[in-house]
Amino acid sequence: MSELVTGEAVALELRPARLPSRALAVLLDLIVAFTVYIGVSIGLAAATASLDDAAQVALAIAAFLLVLVGAPIAVETLSHGRSLGKLACGLRVVRDDGGPIRFRHALVRGALGVVEILVTFGVVACIASLVSARGRRLGDVFAGTLVVRERVPLGQTRFVPPPPPWLAGRFTELDLSAVPDALWLAVRQYLTRMQQLDPQVSWAMAVQLAGDLATRTGTPAPADIPPAAYLAAVVQERQARETRRAFADHAAPSAGIPNAYAPPAPAAPPAPAPAPANTPIGPTPVAPMSTAPVPQPPATGFVPPA
Structure with a gap:
């Protein structure tokens, strides 16, 4: 195609x-x-x-x-x-x-x-x-x-929109070797123009492309992820793999040469000071747990049409 x-x-x-x-x-x-x-x-x-x-x-x-x-x-x-x-x-x-x-x-x-x-x-x-x-x-x-x-x-000029942040690293184990270049082209071009299409047409195309991509990878598309978000996440995973493959030799530091960009080694913690003689010995009080609600992932534009 x-x-x-x-x-x-x-x-x-x-x-x-x-x-x-x-x-x-x-x-x-x-x-x-x-x-x-x-x-x-x-x-x-x-x-x-x-x-x-x-x-x-x-x-x-x-x-x-x-x-x-x-x-x-x-x-x-x-x-x-x-x-x-x-x-x-x-x-x-x-x-x-x-x-x-x-x-x-x-x-x-x-x-x-x-x-x-x-x-x-x-x-x-x-x-x-x-x-x-x-x-x-x-x-x-x-x-x-x-x-x-x-x-x-x-x-x-058009750009491929990034996937939702909560999908980062979701498809790291997916086998993308059997996906042809023509299907990648169709997926990328759809993602760049999906906002210009009719919502029903855009949803139908996303479902079709997600099905074709899942067939090539041998892994069904997750049912809890909108098809457009699934396509964007898989495209980002492929780009990440190509980037790692292209810069693997440059990113690895040479043997025996310190890496200037490596974080500094953590300093050894100081020795605890001796407790005063009149300090009572007993269990350390534990602070009460916070009852604040856990933040949920932000909403994205990859949602099914109304």
């Missing part, structure tokens, strides 16, 4: 980039890449003038692969889908569900880009983008990615 249409004919999907903006971004990237490649080739030619022809050809091929293939893959991986050309045009490469890409996505796009863009001078990429409904080239199709527009009017 790459696209979900509501009862009010609202299509929930990402904003794909058009072919002209993508072509301009690719052209800027190629200008920068070929400029660097020419400089590296001149430097290699001057440094390897004493070598034989076979060694010079091998170094030329290595420079070509490193500058025109490896460098774009590294840039897209480290910048999470934003090369220099895409940054200038306000574009970004994302997964089908709207999440950031990883090395495997950039590797597939870069490998197929050699054939689509460099070998055929962009003809194959242009034809594939024109045929695709969302303007994807072959590299995007095989990598499961999409080039979207980042710069949109401020009034059109």
Whole structure:
């Protein structure tokens, strides 16, 4: 389900980039890449003038692969889908569900880009983008990615609302490995627009998406949680897992190096002073328990319609 249409004919999907903006971004990237490649080739030619022809050809091929293939893959991986050309045009490469890409996505796009863009001078990429409904080239199709527009009017930007605070950590044991990217995309886009839908339509869509999500996870949705709140809590849990996975290596302190952000060790409690001689020995009086009512969780907007 790459696209979900509501009862009010609202299509929930990402904003794909058009072919002209993508072509301009690719052209800027190629200008920068070929400029660097020419400089590296001149430097290699001057440094390897004493070598034989076979060694010079091998170094030329290595420079070509490193500058025109490896460098774009590294840039897209480290910048999470934003090369220099895409940054200038306000574009970004994302997964089908709207999440950031990883090395495997950039590797597939870069490998197929050699054939689509460099070998055929962009003809194959242009034809594939024109045929695709969302303007994807072959590299995007095989990598499961999409080039979207980042710069949109401020009034059109939407954010996924957080779940109620009392649901924090409720779904830490949920298995999310079988949930496809298309379903994540539908859930996220529904959460960003649920306040604009008719209450009955919004409730029906939340029930449908919650049922699909519960089927994929193998765990029924809790009956005491509104479906929209359940969707928001599961999406937040997935984002938390991706954040921990992405920053696991950076968050762990190195062995033998003290962590500057660790809280200070608690000081040892002082030794109790000796009691005076005339102090009576007996049980310590206990303060009466407070009869104040226990605060309840705050009300949230994830409630069923009237």
